[in-house]
Amino acid sequence: MTTYAVTGASGLLGHLAVTGLIESGVAASDIVALVRTPSKVADLSEQGVQVRAADYSAPETLAAALAGVDTLLLVSGSEVGQRVAQHSNVIDAAKNAGVSRIVYTSVMRADTTELVLAPEHKATEEALRASGIAFTLLRNGWYIENFVAQLDQYRATGEIVGASGDGLVSGATRADFAAAAVAALVQPGHENAVYELGGAPAYTMTDLAAALSSALGTTIVYRDMAPDEYAAMLESVGLDAGTAGFVTALEVATSRGDLYTESRDLQHLLGRESTPLAEGVAAAVK
Ligand SMILES: NC(=O)c1ccc[n+]([C@@H]2O[C@H](COP(=O)([O-])OP(=O)(O)OC[C@H]3O[C@@H](n4cnc5c(N)ncnc54)[C@H](OP(=O)(O)O)[C@@H]3O)[C@@H](O)[C@H]2O)c1
Structure with missing residues (x-):
């Protein structure tokens, strides 16, 4: 039995990933939804998902939130400018909690693009590689x-x-990116893979x-x-x-x-056209 956790589960992508995990056959009780405000995801707790409070900026919340988690979907935060420190807090806490793999929602060609949004994703990818935890990079x-x-x-x-x-x-669509994330979480063989989606x-x-x-x-x-x-x-x-x-x-x-x-990584993860x-x-x- 694998325990999956999803950060940003109160957001659009994270919520779709949690419901996608359930639809893929993962028991709701084996899923941990990490959110700042648990009341935002009452629908998930009603389905049996474990809802835990976690703030990327409050490391003291992250240790308890990640206890017992095997595979983590780290949905990139929305507070531009603070994200490297925030994501590093999550990665450090995951390491301490013994998380075995982190799937991270990055950005297309994060390591080489000149896209103005990319530097925080590139730095997060580097922190993940340095952590020694197995990773899967979903460059959305x-x-x-x-x-x-x-x-x-x-x-x-x-x-x-x-x-x-x-x-x-x-x-x-977000639904396609979420479905790809679910595939990368539940299927074997995505350790240390980098996907351009x-x-x-x-x-x-x-x-x-x-x-x-x-x-x-x-x-x-x-x-x-x-x-x-x-x-x-x-x-x-x-x-x-x-x-x-x-x-x-x-x-x-x-x-x-x-x-x-031109990458077909999204379609391969989905097992269908986008x-x-x-x-x-x-x-x-x-
Ligand atoms: N590929 C794209 O076109 C695109 C476009 C926009 C964003 N993005 C990126 O993709 C991510 C997911 O997209 P989305 O549409 O699901 O965004 P979203 O609906 O805005 O969700 C963002 C999630 O991040 C959570 N979050 C933000 N700061 C946090 C913190 N300090 N601690 C814990 N959780 C925190 C939010 O929690 P609250 O509910 O508590 O606020 C929310 O659950 C975004 O955060 C952003 O990094 C990608």
Whole structure:
């Protein structure tokens, strides 16, 4: 019997991973959901999952949270700038608790990409390798659902504005990334493996606009801007210069292909094709 733990289980990806583990046949009582706020996952405790309090920034919570855990899914945190220290706290506690393998949600080509989000993932990967614990690196691509935060704006204006040109994105749904994580957790043979996970076929922002048009029954177009004009536009609508620069850097990264991969690792882990853009968009707008 293996005991699995999932961090970030109150978040979208972590929650899908816990329910995916149950669907794959793991007994709910062999799953530990690690969360800051247990009341957020009452649905999991009702199903028999062990819910334990754990804060990446509070090492004293992590020792008890990881007691008896064999295989851990470390879902990267959401507090950009603090994540290396936070993830290191989890890795140290896992080592002390005797965790035998950590599956970590990293970012595409974490060790070589210039993507502005990558340095914390690269440092976490290095901490994992240095820990001596077996690892599996899931270098996740972009979530198809990332557009949802801007959906109202797209609907209101009829356009997606960006600076990503015709850059291709190997996006996949959170559900697919969670299913891949479940496969990497429960199947044998993923020790010290590094997977570049991307959906196929890849899409441009023009393709995303077309998929949204069909899903919403209205016309949404993609309008491309030069990066400096895009950053200035973001500042003109109230973003501070740092945030505007960060968002623009992501657009530029997309235009040069940093979110694209030809790897089939996601499809191999899933044992099927990844969910197509149109289907992922239609589900997300519901
Ligand atoms: N590939 C992509 O396109 C993409 C996009 C966005 C994010 N990400 C990364 O993927 C991760 C998972 O995505 P998601 O959609 O599931 O994000 P999410 O819904 O925001 O979930 C983030 C989870 O991290 C937990 N968390 C944050 N700080 C923590 C801390 N100090 N201690 C313990 N738990 C903490 C949150 O707990 P609370 O519920 O307590 O806040 C939440 O459960 C994100 O955290 C981020 O690193 C990837």
